[in-house]
Amino acid sequence: MSDTIRVLVEEEKIDARIRELGEQISRDYAGREVHMICILKGGVFFMCELAKRISVPVSMDFMQVSSYGGGTKSSGIVKIIKDLDESIEDKHVLIVEDIIDSGRTLSYLIPVLQQRRPAQIRLCTLLDKPERREVSNVTVDYTGFVIPNEFVVGYGLDYDQRYRNLPYIGVVEPGSSGQEE
Numbered sequence: 093m094s095d096t097i098r099v100l101v102e103e104e105k106i107d108a109r110i111r112e113l114g115e116q117i118s119r120d121y122a123g124r125e126v127h128m129i130c131i132l133k134g135g136v137f138f139m140c141e142l143a144k145r146i147s148v149p150v151s152m153d154f155m156q157v158s159s160y161g162g163g164t165k166s167s168g169i170v171k172i173i174k175d176l177d178e179s180i181e182d183k184h185v186l187i188v189e190d191i192i193d194s195g196r197t198l199s200y201l202i203p204v205l206q207q208r209r210p211a212q213i214r215l216c217t218l219l220d221k222p223e224r225r226e227v228s229n230v231t232v233d234y235t236g237f238v239i240p241n242e243f244v245v246g247y248g249l250d251y252d253q254r255y256r257n258l259p260y261i262g263v264v265e266p267g268s269s270g271q272e273e
């Protein structure tokens with residue numbers, strides 16, 4: 093099956109933006125250690141590239157939640173599939189997400205993490221689709237790119253588990269996907 097993918101954000105642009113974010117985060121966390129929490133699976137490509145651009149000490153942990161079924165629409169239900177390995181007490185937590193869409197995932201997750209008494213929680217996302225927001229209590233501290241209301245793939249983002257490995261952000265052209273062979 094060969095889908096047509098329209099490039100929305102080129103690889104070079106993503107690299108340059110991640111470099112900027114890394115520099116900004118390094119300045120903001122000067123004298124502290126950043127405890128990066130990657131939201132699996134989508135956040136993993138972004139987190140690895142971002143971590144390499146941060147010059148203050150970094151530690152990492154991973155968490156997997158599900159708010160979506162196989163398709164492209166939010167179920168509104170958030171479930172922790174894999175919890176963190178380590179305590180976040182007194183740590184400066186930076187949540188690293190692939191995309192903030194409805195905001196429901198983080199709207200659920202941030203209060204759960206707050207209860208574990210971190211020193212601070214900040215949120216960093218590669219992509220933001222503000223038009224789609226359904227909650228008002230999610231504040232993004234670091235954003236790679238604000239994008240229009242289109243379903244995107246690549247750089248960790250999937251459509252039914254495919255396309256995560258694309259080195260750019262793209263849109264699956266309507267009519268070219270969705271049919272299982």
Ligand code: IMP
Pocket residue numbers: 134159160166189190191192193194195196197198242243244245249250251
């Ligand atoms: P939210 O809870 O609606 O903000 O959704 C967050 C999660 O939905 C992201 O971490 C993605 O896994 C998924 N998601 C939202 N929009 C897209 C998209 O355009 N492409 C791929 N996955 C998406």
Ligand code: MG
Pocket residue numbers: 134160250
């Ligand atoms: Mg997903």
